[in-house]
Each structure stands twice: as C-alpha cells, then as structure tokens.
Amino acid sequence: MSASTPLYDTIIAGAGPVGLFLACELSLAGCSVLVLEQAGEPSSPLKRAPFGLRGLSVPTMESLDRRNLLETITAHAADRATPGMAHVLQQTRRPGGHFAGIQFFHDRIDTARWPYRLPGPVGMVAVEMAHIEAVLAARAEASGVTILRGAGVEGLTQTRQSVAVEAGGRAFRGRWLVGCDGARSVVRKAAGIGFAGTEPKFTGYSVQAELSGADALKPGRQYTAQGMVQFAPPGTIAMADFDKGAFHRSAPITRAHVEAVLRRVSGVAVTVTRLDLATTWTDRAYQARAYRDGRVLLAGDAAHIHAPLGGQGLNLGLGDAMNLGWKLAATIRGDAPADLLDSYARERHPVGARVLDWSRAQVALMRPSPSSRALEAIVRDLIETPDGATYFAERVWGVTLAHDLGGDHPLVGRSVPDVTLGDGRRVGDLLRDGRGLLLDFDAGAPLRALADRWSARIGYGAGRAYDPLGLHAVLVRPDGIVAWASDTPPDAAIVGEGLTRWFGGGSCTA
Structure with missing residues (x-):
C-alpha cells in the first residue's frame, strides 16, 4: 500500500441503515469517514413494501429525533404512504405489535407504569427500508462522508495504529474499521471474531x-x-x-x-x-463473542442475527450505531476516558443477547406441536390483560430499555425524557449537535460554571421546565442516555465526577 493512500479516521463496511447512521454520527463529530458497500446499487424490491417495511421502536425514534432525522424518515410511514397496509384485517382495535403473531392492543396498555416517560403518543411506526437508507445516505454525503458502492471488503490487516482494507480491488486505510456488513460479515471473519448461537428450526x-x-x-x-x-x-x-x-x-x-x-x-x-x-x-440466532478486536469493531447484523420476528433487528443495529458513534469519535479525537470504547460492548452485548432470546421464545411458540399450541393459548390470555399487554409493549417498543451503568438513580442508563424547558426548547433539540447535555432545572451557579468549563463536550439547559418529573439535574450522554440524575439539589462535585467518567479528565474549555 502506498504511503500516499488517504488515511480515514474510520472505514465502515456496509451502507445499510446501521453503517450509514454510524457514518452520520462520526461525521457529526468531525471525523473523516469512508463507507464501503458491496452492492453496486442501493435499490432492491426487498427494501420496499411490503417486505421492506420496518417498525421503528421508541428508542430508535428518539435517536432519530435527537439528530433531526425523525420527521424526514417518518414522512413516508406505512400508514400514510400506503393506507390500509398496516391493518389488512380492518381491526376495530388499535394493534400495538405482536409476539409470534399474537397481537397486543393499545386499549390494554397501562402507560402509567412507566414513571420516567412523559405523557404522549407511544408505539412503533413502520417505514420502508429503502426510504430509511435514502435519508441516511443523503445526510451522510451532505456531511462529507464518502460512500463507495460496488466495493465490498475482501480482506484486512491491522496494526496498532491503523487498519489496511482491501475492497473492490483497491486498498484503503483507516484508523478504525467497523463491520456493518451483515450476517455473513467479511470483517468479522477476517478479524477472527467468533460467532456462536443456535441453529435454525425453520x-x-x-x-x-x-x-x-x-x-x-x-x-x-x-x-x-x-x-x-x-x-x-x-x-x-x-x-x-x-x-x-x-x-x-x-x-x-x-x-x-x-x-x-x-x-x-x-x-x-x-x-x-x-x-x-x-x-x-x-431463525438462526447467533451473536459475536466480542464486538471488538483491536481496531476492528462490529455493529448491526455483523454482531448479531436472529429471525425477523417483531422487527427487532433494525432497531437493535441502530442502537449499536448510536451507542458506538460518540464513543469512537471521542477515542479518535483523543479525549475519551481510557475505557470508554470498551463500554460499547459492555452495554450493547447484553441488549443483543436479550433480543436473541426474545426471538427464540417466539420460535418456541410457533413450532407445530401440541405443546406449542397449548402455550399459545396461555400467551393469548395473558396478552389480553393490562399486565401482559404492558409487558409485551415494554419489550417490543423498547420503552424500558436500560443499560447497566452502575448508578443509584432509576433513570441512569435509560433514555432521557424529552422535557420541554421554559423557553420552549426540548431536550431532543439540545442534543442535535452531538454533544452531551447537562440539564439544571434549578439553574444553579455551580453547575453553570461546570458546564462552561466542559462546553466543548456538553451543552447546558437550565431553568424552569414543563413536567421535569421531579428531577433537579440530569447529565445526558451524546446518545441520549442518562449518565447521572438527581431528585434533590445536586452537589457540583458529584456532577464533576460524572463528567470526568464519561467525557475525560481535566478542564475542557472550548
């Protein structure tokens, strides 16, 4: 490879939604990104309705909103673009989703059981995969990402400083390589990362x-x-x-x-x-034994595969991208805490394992056997109860998704509520620049001083808020996950510890 070969901050294998969303996250943080895609054209009939419809979960919609992408992507949601498609049975009740085809309905779901969710619409929205990819590709290219189609990864060699990639008969260099290249990931295999799980039943x-x-x-x-x-x-x-x-x-x-x-x-x-x-x-359900090997990382189907039952796969992959993007960008900039990038696998591997088990449970209920039909009858009874419908909505919609960050407050590790400040700005609006966020509902001088010192990495939202859910202050990571929260007037020293843990040590004046 020539010494004049450009060195990208990150090379991403795969221009599906996961790879493209990750590219958008990295470019938002100022990183140079090259996306390599095996297919010569993005179009495919399997990416259009009906087979290309994908349900966007609550965490996915929150992530897209925090990057000002949600409105554009859901403008062509299935119920608006193709009337009647989402309700072919012309049901009188509003379905909220299903478990192995057994539907749960909105009229049985008790949203009051989710204390850290603000009142408002909740559920899933179905959008064509082709439209999702088109919107993300347009955002990526507009932000400076280079997308090369017809150039699938063929091999790689990594050193302590970079990764050399062979693709489409050409050579490329990146400081990091992320495999978002699907279930048969060449990147995963070339990196020697194990892939294990359960074989298919159907x-x-x-x-x-x-x-x-x-x-x-x-x-x-x-x-x-x-x-x-x-x-x-x-x-x-x-x-x-x-x-x-x-x-x-x-x-x-x-x-x-x-x-x-x-x-x-x-x-x-x-x-x-x-x-x-x-x-x-x-319904083959496999997961990578590790999400990282040196300078090679995995996300999306390259890291985990399962049956497409209930639309969990796309949401799981987009969650990987949102979690990884800011951490890899901070590592590239050189201001990340020592173990920040390792927290990607610690947080996302358990989430992936849980989704694989959710898929396996549905397959067990689908088997053509008397025991499965007996189990189906019991699940149908349970899913019609408020407790049952609420549980299945929590799992399918992702409203109670939480990462184990080790905090004491029940909101830590969960998605930050989209609180509206007194000046009309929402939390989602304040996260659109890709920085973290310190919410200070008491507008105290100590926290303001902290925010000023860390302004290169966090934004600051202060003052009265509409329905702050009893919170006094919240530290939010760039991916919208709560890193620290307090129901009492906060101690600035504790907030400072949280900033150091997630955003690096020392002063961070812009």
Whole structure:
C-alpha cells in the first residue's frame, strides 16, 4: 500500500441503515469517514413494501429525533404512504405489535407504569427500508462522508495504529474499521471474531405472487400442523416451514417449490400461477463473542442475527450505531476516558443477547406441536390483560430499555425524557449537535460554571421546565442516555465526577 493512500479516521463496511447512521454520527463529530458497500446499487424490491417495511421502536425514534432525522424518515410511514397496509384485517382495535403473531392492543396498555416517560403518543411506526437508507445516505454525503458502492471488503490487516482494507480491488486505510456488513460479515471473519448461537428450526419465506384458489386461504396468520402461514390478499404470503432451515440458500426459489410449500404448510390446494418475488430466511440466532478486536469493531447484523420476528433487528443495529458513534469519535479525537470504547460492548452485548432470546421464545411458540399450541393459548390470555399487554409493549417498543451503568438513580442508563424547558426548547433539540447535555432545572451557579468549563463536550439547559418529573439535574450522554440524575439539589462535585467518567479528565474549555 502506498504511503500516499488517504488515511480515514474510520472505514465502515456496509451502507445499510446501521453503517450509514454510524457514518452520520462520526461525521457529526468531525471525523473523516469512508463507507464501503458491496452492492453496486442501493435499490432492491426487498427494501420496499411490503417486505421492506420496518417498525421503528421508541428508542430508535428518539435517536432519530435527537439528530433531526425523525420527521424526514417518518414522512413516508406505512400508514400514510400506503393506507390500509398496516391493518389488512380492518381491526376495530388499535394493534400495538405482536409476539409470534399474537397481537397486543393499545386499549390494554397501562402507560402509567412507566414513571420516567412523559405523557404522549407511544408505539412503533413502520417505514420502508429503502426510504430509511435514502435519508441516511443523503445526510451522510451532505456531511462529507464518502460512500463507495460496488466495493465490498475482501480482506484486512491491522496494526496498532491503523487498519489496511482491501475492497473492490483497491486498498484503503483507516484508523478504525467497523463491520456493518451483515450476517455473513467479511470483517468479522477476517478479524477472527467468533460467532456462536443456535441453529435454525425453520425456513421462512416472504412471497409476492399471483394465486388461483386463494379464496380458501384465510387472511392473517394461522398456525398449522406443518408450520405457519400469513396471508394478505391478494398475493402477499409469509410462511415458516419447520425443516431446520434446510432449504435456505440451498436451491433456486421456483414457482413450483413455493406452491408445494404453501400447499403443505397451509393445507389448502392453492395454485401459484406467477411468482413475482420470493426470498427465504431462517431463525438462526447467533451473536459475536466480542464486538471488538483491536481496531476492528462490529455493529448491526455483523454482531448479531436472529429471525425477523417483531422487527427487532433494525432497531437493535441502530442502537449499536448510536451507542458506538460518540464513543469512537471521542477515542479518535483523543479525549475519551481510557475505557470508554470498551463500554460499547459492555452495554450493547447484553441488549443483543436479550433480543436473541426474545426471538427464540417466539420460535418456541410457533413450532407445530401440541405443546406449542397449548402455550399459545396461555400467551393469548395473558396478552389480553393490562399486565401482559404492558409487558409485551415494554419489550417490543423498547420503552424500558436500560443499560447497566452502575448508578443509584432509576433513570441512569435509560433514555432521557424529552422535557420541554421554559423557553420552549426540548431536550431532543439540545442534543442535535452531538454533544452531551447537562440539564439544571434549578439553574444553579455551580453547575453553570461546570458546564462552561466542559462546553466543548456538553451543552447546558437550565431553568424552569414543563413536567421535569421531579428531577433537579440530569447529565445526558451524546446518545441520549442518562449518565447521572438527581431528585434533590445536586452537589457540583458529584456532577464533576460524572463528567470526568464519561467525557475525560481535566478542564475542557472550548
């Protein structure tokens, strides 16, 4: 490699939503970023409705709002862009989500059980993957990120100072490399990071087809003696064939094969007259044993894979990017505390493991067996109770997601409430520059002096607030996670300790 090869602060493998969002985070902090993408074009029918619809969880929507991306991304939400798509069954009750196809409804959810959430709309919004990627790519390129398509990573070599990357027949250099290149991540394999978990129980099918005899197929999701079939007229089908994943990637997906599987799983003699689109997937649930090896890091599907049941995968990956971005940027700048970058894996690995278990639990309920049908009946009863519906909403929506940061206050490790200050500014508005934030609802001089000394790394919001939830002061990380909080007038020395822990030692005058 030539000594004149440009040295980027970070090279990101993969221009999916996770890689692009991470690129936006790093560029916001002033880092130079190169994104390498194997596909020559971003477009794909699988990224558009119906198969490309992804539900955005509450933490994801909060993250997007904190970077002024939410309104643009949700402008084409499914219920506005394609009326009726989200409610093919024309239900009279408002569904909030599902667990293995068993729906929970808003009228059973008790939001009063979430004491650190402000009153207001809560739930998930469905958006096309193609639109999410387009918005993030436009933001990344506008902020100076270089995106090279048709240049998938082929190999890497790392030293103590940098990583050399081979991609698309060319050589690149970066101080850091982040693999956001999917379940079969070349970066993960080249770095020698282990990937372990549970093997699949089924091959899943997503199909768009023209059908004959489909009147006998009942709309919605049904469990059968052979698996699961979900039908949305006139020709959108999802199936789970419990063959231990044998067909996935093993042979071309033909019209005749899809017809045979549909007939076997549904028990209906339906005919597939034309196959317009078909893809397979499995419930394989694997997680990287480590999220970092030297100067190589992993995020998104490169770090964890599971069945796409309930739309958790995209949200999990975007959460990785939001958590990693500011920590890697601080490390690149040289002002990060010694263990800040290691906290990425400490915080996100348990979150990933929990989502994988959530996916496995749904698969256990979906199995074509008498015991699974008995379990399904019990879950249906539980999910109709306020306790049950509220629990499933917490898990699916992510409203109680918390990282273990070791603090005493119950808000530490959770998303900061979007409190509105007396001057009309929201907390979300104050986080848009990518810095941390010190909220001082008492507007005390000691905290103001601290904020002035740390102004290169944190913003300051002070004074009266609308519904501050009994809080006097809150220290918020750049990703919107509460690092410290107090229900009493704060001690400036304790706040200073929190600033040092998360933002480095010493004076930080701008």
